[in-house]
Amino acid sequence: MSEVPPVFPGGEVTDDLEITRSLVVPAAELQWRFSRAGGPGGQGVNTTDSRVELRVNLWTLSTLSPPQLERMQVQLGHRIIDGVVTVTASETRSQLRNRRAARARMAALLRAAVLAESRTRRPTKATKGSHRRRLDAKKQRGQTKNLRRKPDM
DSSP: OOOOOOOOTTOOTTSOEESSSSOEEOGGGEEEEEEOOOSOOOTTTTTOOOEEEEEEESTTOTTOOHHHHHHHHHHTTTTEETTEEEEEEOSSSOHHHHHHHHHHHHHHHHHHHHHOOOOOOOOOOOOHHHHHHHHHHHHHHHHHHHHHSOOOO
16 A cells, blocks of 8 residues: 655645746755754754744845735835845754744745735814813813922912
8 A cells, every 4th residue: 555645735846836826936946954953852953953934035026916915025124135135944853844834924924015005094083072071181180280389389
C-alpha cells in the first residue's frame, strides 16, 4: 500500500502562494530564510535550522495592481520595512511544518490587507446633552480653581 501525503491548504511549500482567486504570489518572489529556533531542545537543537522567515517584497511583486498595492501599504504600514513584509514561524521542531505555517500566515495577512476596505468617517454632530455636559464640566473646573486662589483682603 502506498502512502498518500496529506493535502495542506495553500499548496505545498514550493508552489505559488494563492492569496485570492485573482491574486497569486509566484513562488519565485517568495524569499525564505532559515535559522536556529530559540527555546528548549534536545540533541539536535544546535544543528537544525527549523525557524522559518518568509518575506515578500510588495514593491517588486508583479501580480499586484496599483490599487491593491496602495491598499496593502495602508493596511500593513506598520509591518512593511522597505517594501518587504516578513512572517516568521518557529513553533514546531520541523522546518517543513514551520514553512507551511509561515505560508499560511503570509496568505492570511495579505488576504486580510487586500480585502480590507478602509471605512470613511461619517461626520456627526455633537448632541445637545453632550454639549451641555462639556460646558458644565468646564464651569465646575473653573469654580474649583477659583476656590484654590487666595482670598481678597
